[in-house]
Amino acid sequence: MSDQAIDVGRVVEAVRSALPGGRPAALHEPSFGGHEWQYVKECLDSGWVSYAGEYVNRFESMLQDVTGVKHALAMSSGTVALHMALVVCDLKPGDEVLIPALTFVATANAVAHAGCIPHFVDSDIGTLGISPGRLEEYLAKIAEVEGGMCVNRQTGRRIGAIVPMHTFGHPVDMHALMRVAAKYGLVVIEDAAESLGSLYENQDLGNFGRVAVLSFNGNKIVTTGGGGALLTNDDELAKRAKHLSTTAKLPHKWEFRHDEIGYNYRMPSLNAALGCAQLEQLPSFLERKRMLAKRYQHAFADVSGVDFFVEPSFARSNYWLNAIMVRRELAHDFSARDAILQALNDAGFMARPAWTLINRLPMFEDCPTMDLPVAEEIERRLVNIPSSAGLVEPE
Template sequence: MSLSDQVLAAVRAALPACEGGVSLHEPEFRGQEWAYLKDCLDTGWVSSVGAYVDRIERDLEAITGAAHAVATSNGTAALDICLRLAGVKPGDEVLVPTLTFVATANAVAYQGATPHFVDSEAATLGVDPVRLDTYLHQTARLNGDVCLNTRTGAPIRALMVMHVFGHPCDLDGLAEVAARWKLVLVEDAAEGLGSRWNGRHVGNAGLVSALSFNGNKIVTTGGGGAILTNDAELGRRAKHLTTTARVPHKWSFIHDELGWNYRMPNLNAALGCAQLERLPDMMARKAVLARRYAEAFRDVEGVRLLTPGAGAEVNHWLNALILDRPDMATRDALLEALNAAGFMARPLWTLMHRLPMHADCPRDDLPVAEALEASVINIPSSARLAEA
């Protein structure tokens, strides 16, 4: 059998009752979604103020362990504010993985700053702390408490890391590198709700972090996100900036600085509250599906399933296959075969340094990320598939 035939057989073995039209990841509404949305409509609280907005923030604090959560209109808005809170200014550089979704790099550009691309490690798909530290010794120097790029002269203000498919980065190693080089650590935890590193929920290692609740995430609000922080003043400021910097008053419209209308509507928050109630159940079923895939692919040569490393507890948001030997032609042949058979599959995002708007940004050599780009395929991962 060809590798494509073997992969198709393994997917069919893991999903014996599914054939044709299987999505990559779809939302699931089995709880109080209808009741909470009806409550919004019945009471008229449908916009950006309401009890469900307050509730989803408290629920997120309870789930993640973060001291402060601020709901936003989407994950990209959350990233935008995270970088502002981190002190990123025009002319700065921010270290980001080239292997990430485009919002990570775009949020840096929104500040008038420059993304500075770094490599990933094969085990977690996240930023490699050892390689990053070596690269900074070659590329940067400390001037007091400021890390400077010796080639461009620009301050390197922050390190933004991303938890790919819900697999946590090596947060301990990355926090050490950030501290050594006087960088603010920011976590793009858009895909990480429910995932933990050494027992601690992702989003707590950095000064600030961002979550996403897009329609394809493990928990959805339709469109939405959140900012997490353990700093009380930053939590207050995040709320202020995302609500147009309006000074609270019964009727006056006084805005004391430039702010953004990044508020999550009560309707979206209501949907999210119902979804969060079912997060443990969805994660449990997604873990069952991941184990089923692991069994199905156990004897398939030439490809492996991405599995959590030591210290990582993952939410199994998206299951991923990794070719033993990077090869775009083989990767694309597998994508063609899976999608033609009705099993939606996708590759990694195009690496950020290949995109035209980021092509001239500074970067390290990126051999691991480039190999992963030619190796990784996501396969159907909806929680309901555990029941197939």
């Protein structure tokens, strides 16, 4: 069916009507309305701008309070946090790691940095994340457990872990996924880069796997400019991650001794100072983003051919990026999606599609991949629309 099946003008007007003032808007901009200037200036005035400063510890403590996770380690990016998670969970070079094909490339890059092989799996239309049911059916065909280790019968390699990514802040069905992981002896590492503040059955994401990671890039719900964090409730894992991420340096007042190859992955104090001010405003950011989602849901209720994507029934999402979906019967190809993208961007409302499926990128096209009908459907149907917390004010 052609792109004329959808009135793209009505789509543009729905976005315009949902935004107070109807002004052009970027996809996701940071909001700096708290103590950002004060904390960064204090950091500069003190001279502690590297990771040894007071603000790093403060930021980590605040993250622990916000997420309910026992240990939070501030890192220089979400990608390095995921790499570190794979390393401390004893993933070895040559191991396969199950990740969604529909994700940001950093998920796959971190797997490759660890010397592992991304193994792409399909998504669920109701969460946009990994489908536990389809995954279980797939593993029953290609995998077996030998001595507590999951082995891919087709490649002979160990499948060591699964990385659910909570897409645009919407939680994966974690209880169902954890059952599949337990059945096949897989370590669960949550890629919660986009989902700070989101809840699965009233529990903060980051508490379900052995370890989880967050991102604080400039476009995230809370930003440190660039940065990430590793979360875990495992004392020994946290201790090892902190040691490795600080160049594996042994504590001493003046000597530089290192006991293994480490990484310089810790977050600088300047970034942490910004993050502390941002975390203080997280409740307001979450309130405003959910308000914006409700406005979009109302605005799109009568627009034919598209639907606003709403959180799963078991979740309370941060709605990091709002999304509309072209109706399935109108999305046999990319024409309807692309017509909407063109119209919105021409009108000054920044919009983007979902990521190109990672298995189609040249560096990953030879990696193992299950059939991906749902991920391919989402790619054809989904459009992200302006989602900044600053677009609305709390009531």
